[in-house]
Amino acid sequence: MKSAVDPGMLQPATPPVDRLGRGLRDLRVSVIETCNYRCPYCMPEDSTPPESALDRARRLDFAQIESVVRGFVRMGVRKVRLTGGEPLLRKDLPLLVSRLAAIPGVEDLALTTNASLLAGKAQALRDAGLHRLTISLDALDPEIFRQLSGGRGDVADVLAGIAAAEAAGFSSIKFNTVVQRGVNEGEVLRLVDHFRGTPHVLRFIEFMDVGTCNGWQPQAVVSSRELHDSIHARWPLRPLQPGYRGEVAARHAFLDGQGEVGFVSSVSEPFCGDCQRARLSADGQVFTCLFAAKGSDLRPAIELGGTAIEARIAEIWGQRADRYSELRDAGRRDSKKIEMFFIGG
Ligand code: SAM
Numbered sequence: 428m429k430s431a432v433d434p435g436m437l438q439p440a441t442p443p444v445d446r447l448g449r450g451l452r453d454l455r456v457s458v459i460e461t462c463n464y465r466c467p468y469c470m471p472e473d474s475t476p477p478e479s480a481l482d483r484a485r486r487l488d489f490a491q492i493e494s495v496v497r498g499f500v501r502m503g504v505r506k507v508r509l510t511g512g513e514p515l516l517r518k519d520l521p522l523l524v525s526r527l528a529a530i531p532g533v534e535d536l537a538l539t540t541n542a543s544l545l546a547g548k549a550q551a552l553r554d555a556g557l558h559r560l561t562i563s564l565d566a567l568d569p570e571i572f573r574q575l576s577g578g579r580g581d582v583a584d585v586l587a588g589i590a591a592a593e594a595a596g597f598s599s600i601k602f603n604t605v606v607q608r609g610v611n612e613g614e615v616l617r618l619v620d621h622f623r624g625t626p627h628v629l630r631f632i633e634f635m636d637v638g639t640c641n642g643w644q645p646q647a648v649v650s651s652r653e654l655h656d657s658i659h660a661r662w663p664l665r666p667l668q669p670g671y672r673g674e675v676a677a678r679h680a681f682l683d684g685q686g687e688v689g690f691v692s693s694v695s696e697p698f699c700g701d702c703q704r705a706r707l708s709a710d711g712q713v714f715t716c717l718f719a720a721k722g723s724d725l726r727p728a729i730e731l732g733g734t735a736i737e738a739r740i741a742e743i744w745g746q747r748a749d750r751y752s753e754l755r756d757a758g759r760r761d762s763k764k765i766e767m768f769f770i771g772g
Pocket residue numbers: 462468469510511512513514539540541542561562563603604605632633634635636637641767768771772
């Protein structure tokens with residue numbers, strides 16, 4: 428499935444390094460700027476633009492996305508993740524997957540989805556060459572799930588999507604759970620119990636102050652430490668070594684051999700020092716941080732073609748000095764920030 432290629436052949440003569448000495452290994456590609464859910468922590472119904480205000484006409488087409496990904500791969504990227512908004516809303520997504528899976532040097536091609544539409548698409552995505560899936564799942568209780576989808580989702584659809592993904596051959600799926608105090612803390616042990624003993628890995632992500640409209644308050648964050656301790660009290664855990672440099676989730680195995688869980692501590696233990704990730708919005712802007720106020724437009728370089736894309740990426744990366752999460756406690760909270768549904772987490 429993975430492209431057999433000598434990575435040395437793809438390495439740029441001078442791999443770009445940002446102003447803090449960080450390389451570029453990881454790319455998130457948002458394929459769509461809208462969603463069928465309205466999760467209050469991401470795209471709350473009452474404070475996000477109506478569908479009609481979103482500018483579909485500016486979405487990159489598949490050929491443009493492929494050119495950009497090829498450019499990033501030539502600049503050192505090896506991991507590509509498709510996201511959104513909700514990426515499964517993008518028409519003919521498996522066609523894009525097959526184009527990206529065929530790029531020599533893409534060692535890992537993954538997709539993050541709310542899985543509401545996965546049941547009918549899992550096999551086509553697998554057949555197109557998608558390597559891995561991450562599914563967002565914040566609750567198993569149907570009422571809490573519905574509330575967390577902004578009143579739009581049905582957990583039964585997600586469970587059907589998971590079953591279809593397993594049947595299609597996605598053997599180890601990652602699940603992302605955002606825990607908010609007073610909202611879904613009660614779902615944590617239930618979710619752990621559900622996935623323990625399966626090949627899948629549940630990862631708890633601290634509720635982040637992304638964007639400007641989710642009403643984030645520090646008190647609503649349930650820290651990874653607190654989550655770890657409550658899980659450990661029920662099913663003892665031991666820490667595992669990171670799978671690779673820059674892995675964002677701290678991995679922990681169940682002592683009884685029933686699998687592992689992960690904790691992404693972007694608020695309590697920021698990991699900016701290892702952040703080698705760029706983000707591409709559906710309309711062709713590059714963001715060098717999840718909390719950036721604005722992106723850099725790649726479209727002029729896409730139109731020029733040739734090596735213009737790499738040159739622009741190198742220029743953007745060379746100017747990068749982002750470390751928002753490390754500065755959060757120092758009181759630097761920019762009021763202007765891109766919304767999460769726009770660049771995909
Ligand atoms: N719609 C897809 C989904 O939900 O999986 C992909 C895009 S969504 C923006 C990507 C991830 O961002 C999801 O796992 C979601 O839980 C996470 N996310 C959104 N807002 C967040 C927040 N305020 N704090 C932490 N994670 C957040």
